[in-house]
Amino acid sequence: MEYLSIFFLETYKILFLLIPVLVSVAMIVWLDRRIWAFVQKRQGPNVVGPFGLLQSLADAFKYIFKEIIIPSSSNKVIFILAPIVTMTLALVSWAVIPFSATQVIADINVGILYLFAVSSLGVYGIIMGGWASNSKYPFLGAIRSAAQMVSYEVSIGVIIINVLLCVGSLNLNDIVIAQKNIWFVIPLFPMFVIFFISALAETNRPPFDLPEAEAELVAGYQTEYSGMMYAMFWLGEYANILLMCAMGSILFLGGWLSPIETYPFNLIPGAVWLIFKILLLFILFALVKAIVPRYRYDQLMRLGWKIFLPFSLVWVILTSSYLFYYNLLPVN
Amino acid sequence: MLAHAIFFYTFSFIAIISAIMVTVSKNTVHSVFFLILDFISISCLFIMIGAEFLGMIMLIVYVGAVAVLFLFVVMMLNVSQQKSQWFSSRESSKHIPVGLIVSVIIFFELIIVIGGWKYKPDIDTAMVLNFDNNISNTHSIGYVLYTDYIHVFQLSGMILLVAMVGAIVLTFKQRSGIKRQFYFKQISREKADGVEITQVESNKGVILDD
Numbered sequence: 001m002e003y004l005s006i007f008f009l010e011t012y013k014i015l016f017l018l019i020p021v022l023v024s025v026a027m028i029v030w031l032d033r034r035i036w037a038f039v040q041k042r043q044g045p046n047v048v049g050p051f052g053l054l055q056s057l058a059d060a061f062k063y064i065f066k067e068i069i070i071p072s073s074s075n076k077v078i079f080i081l082a083p084i085v086t087m088t089l090a091l092v093s094w095a096v097i098p099f100s101a102t103q104v105i106a107d108i109n110v111g112i113l114y115l116f117a118v119s120s121l122g123v124y125g126i127i128m129g130g131w132a133s134n135s136k137y138p139f140l141g142a143i144r145s146a147a148q149m150v151s152y153e154v155s156i157g158v159i160i161i162n163v164l165l166c167v168g169s170l171n172l173n174d175i176v177i178a179q180k181n182i183w184f185v186i187p188l189f190p191m192f193v194i195f196f197i198s199a200l201a202e203t204n205r206p207p208f209d210l211p212e213a214e215a216e217l218v219a220g221y222q223t224e225y226s227g228m229m230y231a232m233f234w235l236g237e238y239a240n241i242l243l244m245c246a247m248g249s250i251l252f253l254g255g256w257l258s259p260i261e262t263y264p265f266n267l268i269p270g271a272v273w274l275i276f277k278i279l280l281l282f283i284l285f286a287l288v289k290a291i292v293p294r295y296r297y298d299q300l301m302r303l304g305w306k307i308f309l310p311f312s313l314v315w316v317i318l319t320s321s322y323l324f325y326y327n328l329l330p331v332n
Numbered sequence: 333m334l335a336h337a338i339f340f341y342t343f344s345f346i347a348i349i350s351a352i353m354v355t356v357s358k359n360t361v362h363s364v365f366f367l368i369l370d371f372i373s374i375s376c377l378f379i380m381i382g383a384e385f386l387g388m389i390m391l392i393v394y395v396g397a398v399a400v401l402f403l404f405v406v407m408m409l410n411v412s413q414q415k416s417q418w419f420s421s422r423e424s425s426k427h428i429p430v431g432l433i434v435s436v437i438i439f440f441e442l443i444i445v446i447g448g449w450k451y452k453p454d455i456d457t458a459m460v461l462n463f464d465n466n467i468s469n470t471h472s473i474g475y476v477l478y479t480d481y482i483h484v485f486q487l488s489g490m491i492l493l494v495a496m497v498g499a500i501v502l503t504f505k506q507r508s509g510i511k512r513q514f515y516f517k518q519i520s521r522e523k524a525d526g527v528e529i530t531q532v533e534s535n536k537g538v539i540l541d542d
Contacts, residue, residue, distance in 0.1 A: 003335060078365070109468045113388035120396030124368070127400070131361060131407050143404070150400055157392075170385075170470055298513075 013105055021094055025238045026056035032286045039290035063231035071133060071224050078132035083229045086125030086236035090243065093118040097246050098173045100256045100270035111172035112160060115247055119202065122240060123149040126211060130221035141220025144297065145204060145211030151304040152201040158312040159195045162188055163251045165319050168330025176255035185252040191315055192252045194308050199244040205285060207292040208300055241285060242278060249277035340380060347373040364403045371395045385470040
């Protein structure tokens with residue numbers, strides 16, 4: 001009985017988080033397409049509902065009623081498992097995102113490691129989908145994405161080390177509270193820029209969308225997918241993008257802290273500030289998609305291994321020397 | 333503790349089943365996927381005994397990086413050769429005795445280690461480290477890793493570095509005849525040294541130097 005009540009309470013909390021996340025994923029797709037269109041002096045989706053807000057809903061209905069085609073030569077179990085893995089991994093990581101000091105499902109000690117681990121698992125959905133399709137283009141897309149995501153994870157890891165040196169804890173709430181005086185985006189600005197670019201590469205966004213480069217690989221790892229399974233890949237991808245934006249705002253933009261701790265601003269709940277920061281980062285993501293041409297694959301690898309990795313390693317040494325010299329290391 | 337026990341048995345059951353499946357599944361890619369499942373359930377077990385740092389590092393290092401490279405290599409193999417022919421004939425089962433010997437040795441080593449913990453309880457007090465239950469295990473690893481064990485830690489890092497450099501040196505071949513791109517040269521190219529305008533006489537053509 002006791003377990004049952006805990007179970008229902010937790011399920012209620014999880015649903016209360018996941019349903020807004022899924023709805024905002026749908027809205028964010030609309031926002032992405034609108035921003036993309038405005039940069040190119042087009043209108044974008046503006047027909048369904050006010051300002052075209054219901055466009056994603058219409059798309060979702062289309063996907064639901066389309067037939068799911070499973071290629072006869074594919075590996076069926078893994079083929080079906082791939083979108084499920086992508087979607088699940090994109091959603092489980094929201095468990096540790098703190099929306100305020102208390103509004104978090106799992107306030108674990110190693111929150112940032114959990115986020116990093118789950119985002120590094122995200123590559124499996126893509127590899128499984130690409131391999132199980134048993135077709136050339138998906139396979140090439142899967143191979144590209146595996147190499148790309150593993151490379152950029154390295155620099156994201158080193159950037160996280162930079163932030164952790166200033167915090168002294170792996171708990172996400174502690175990371176947010178450590179930015180009470182100054183957001184880490186100011187002292188660690190180069191790291192923020194590298195994090196942003198690595199997040200673009202990690203989520204396969206343009207200009208690093210080589211796994212699904214439509215000019216070369218049809219649609220990359222998604223080529224053989226149709227109907228709701230394609231939509232799940234797509235939802236998972238956008239949920240991952242939102243998650244990366246949330247991670248960036250927690251690590252560098254002060255999470256749920258308000259920018260000015262004075263009277264009219266501190267009445268606004270922390271969740272609103274976090275959502276506002278996530279949206280800000282997402283608009284940057286969308287603008288980058290609209291204005292930057294796609295990278296070539298060797299340029300992508302060069303950027304990851306030869307520029308970002310050495311630069312962020314040097315920055316780790318600089319940060320730790322600075323903190324050590326001025327005796328600012330967070331030792332408890 | 334009922335929920336704890338249920339979770340423990342679920343994860344250990346999945347771990348053992350997937351470890352068996354790694355060796356017996358016909359398709360090599362399936363084997364790697366079962367290996368990943370095994371890693372994930374082992375890290376869940378680590379988290380359950382309170383070693384959350386170890387569990388997460390296991391996920392990041394083994395599942396996020398090592399297994400991806402594994403999968404990468406295995407997927408590159410020819411698809412028709414991926415069906416493993418193990419146990420199908422006497423010829424293809426030669427490796428079984430060797431594997432059995434190795435696994436028996438590991439099994440006895442495990443018995444010795446676990447027996448030491450179980451039948452000699454004073455081994456706890458003989459340990460060099462003293463645990464403080466008030467701090468998280470991430471902190472306690474940090475306290476000893478960079479102080480008491482700094483040399484061992486650095487040495488293992490050096491071994492990994494040497495292995496990495498060695499692997500690169502062994503496989504690196506200086507190939508000739510590759511067209512390399514130099515970014516600085518490409519960017520600093522100007523119209524004057526890139527384009528040559530020639531007046532072509534009719535019916536004569538021009539000879540271009542390559």
